[in-house]
Amino acid sequence: MAAELRRPKVAVCGSGGLGRYITEAIIRAGEWDLVILSRHAQPELAERGIRVKVVDYTSHESLHNVLARQRVHTVISVIPDPDVQLVLIDACVSAGVLRFVPAEFEGSPSQRPLYSSSGRDRMTVLRRLDELRENNILVSTTFSCGLFMEYFVPGGWLGCGGGGWNDGTFLIDLKHKKAVLPIDSETGASAIVCLTSAIDVAQFVCGALSLEEWPPEMKMFGERMRLRDLLTIAETVRDREFKVKYLNEDDIEYNLSRAIASGDWKSQCELQTMRSINYEEYDIGSRDLNAIFPHIRTIPFEVFLRRYWRPSTH
Ligand SMILES: NC(=O)c1ccc[n+]([C@@H]2O[C@H](COP(=O)([O-])OP(=O)(O)OC[C@H]3O[C@@H](n4cnc5c(N)ncnc54)[C@H](OP(=O)(O)O)[C@@H]3O)[C@@H](O)[C@H]2O)c1
Known part of the structure; x- marks a missing residue:
């Protein structure tokens, strides 16, 4: 029990889609304390004993409070909305979260010449994370998987x-x-x-949680x-x-x-x-x-x- 209390905590933001695959991989590995942040109560997850916290992604305060009270070490976001992710990133910084994974599980961002550099899009999220990483404020990585x-x-x-x-x-x-x-x-x-396969992506993401050093990008493919x-x-x-x-x-x-x-x-x-x-x-x-x-x-x-x-x- 004491060892369990010492386990670092990971928050998966988004209960469905890829979030579900990553959640299952983390539960199977059993090495991390897990909390799911969701817009809604998730009774079927709660019934399985999985901790779910309902948050309001439009509110910095709501996110900050949950992340700080839960003492979250690492946040994994599967939320495809850049505006939501930007609020979430700010809340992570103020709540003292140490590592962040954005909803970027696709091609390599470094090979993405086509996305506009103006407007708030996925690249805005990545640029914000670059800034925070370069200033040693928040460690982050993207998972490229095709x-x-x-x-x-x-x-x-x-x-x-x-x-x-x-x-x-x-x-x-x-x-x-x-x-x-x-x-x-x-x-x-x-x-x-x-x-x-998303099942394999989730396993690699879960494995990477145990790595001490996180480069800006981690790559995998089947x-x-x-x-x-x-x-x-x-x-x-x-x-x-x-x-x-x-x-x-x-x-x-x-x-x-x-x-x-x-x-x-x-x-x-x-x-x-x-x-x-x-x-x-x-x-x-x-x-x-x-x-x-x-x-x-x-x-x-x-x-x-x-x-x-x-x-x-x-
Ligand atoms: N490589 C590929 O071929 C591929 C294909 C699909 C997706 N992806 C990657 O996987 C990521 C996730 O995609 P997905 O299809 O799993 O996403 P999704 O199903 O649209 O969203 C995942 C979860 O995020 C939360 N969410 C969604 N929209 C939200 C919003 N506007 N505000 C707050 N929360 C929101 C929801 O959880 P709650 O209801 O619990 O709040 C939802 O279940 C993508 O960003 C992409 O990087 C890659």
């Missing part, structure tokens, strides 16, 4: 309880055996993407492959040739301007992600976390897909 493999399960990431736009039809639609792939006009569907190989694996798993449409850079920009004009948010997200893929933002390159935690055996993409899909019968 695309979640869960994008390709029935119902996609939304079907896994995540937020956002991915319903399992982006890039490769295994249900309807079709694909829409961004291409380079010279080399075809040659962009490299990294893929990691698989690294060209888009055309992603398609080949999907066709092998479904045992069918897919109907494929290719979008070159001009198609992407044209469709994106139309999606923006018509307010088609899902298409905007899909096309922006395709643009990022073409810029190789989802090619993580190296995987330092896989090397540090070799016991975390990441699932290969084909094995992952076969858990959800059978060969097509029609």
Whole structure:
């Protein structure tokens, strides 16, 4: 019991989506005291004995009080809203939180040339964290992992309880055996993407909690492959040739301007992600976390897909 009291405390901000995966990994590891910060009471978590604190993310005071009273050591945010994260970061600083993880579990931020430098967006959050880290006020890191493999399960990431736009039809639609792939006009569907299951991402994030030094970015991936190989694996798993449409850079920009004009948010997200893929933002390159935690055996993409899909019968 005494040892348990001495365990440092981690707060996961956001109970759903990736937050749920990270929460489960932390509970399984059993090395950290855990508190979930949520906008709502979470009775099913509380019934399992998981501590949940309801917070008002518009109130610095509400966040400060919870973080200070709970003596939180590390905050992991899965909240995709930059404004909320900026309030949360300020509350972490005033409450004496030592480490912060922003909701950045995608491509490498250092390879993200396309996000605007004006306005409050994800880069604003990262710039604020850079400042705090450089001034030794708050340690932070981003976890780069590429695309979640869960994008390709029935119902996609939304079907896994995540937020956002991915319903399992982006890039490769295994249900309807079709694909829409961004291409380079010279080399075809040659962009490299990294893929990691959210289950593995959560395990690496949990493992990284025990590292004494946190670099500004930590990298992981389960698989690294060209888009055309992603398609080949999907066709092998479904045992069918897919109907494929290719979008070159001009198609992407044209469709994106139309999606923006018509307010088609899902298409905007899909096309922006395709643009990022073409810029190789989802090619993580190296995987330092896989090397540090070799016991975390990441699932290969084909094995992952076969858990959800059978060969097509029609
Ligand atoms: N690499 C990939 O392919 C990929 C795919 C999807 C997501 N991601 C990453 O994972 C992160 C989390 O995505 P997600 O889909 O898990 O997020 P999400 O489901 O939209 O949100 C996660 C949790 O955050 C809280 N939340 C959401 N919006 C909020 C708001 N406006 N204000 C306060 N709290 C809010 C909610 O928890 P409560 O209801 O408990 O408050 C929610 O359950 C993203 O930022 C992204 O970095 C990566």
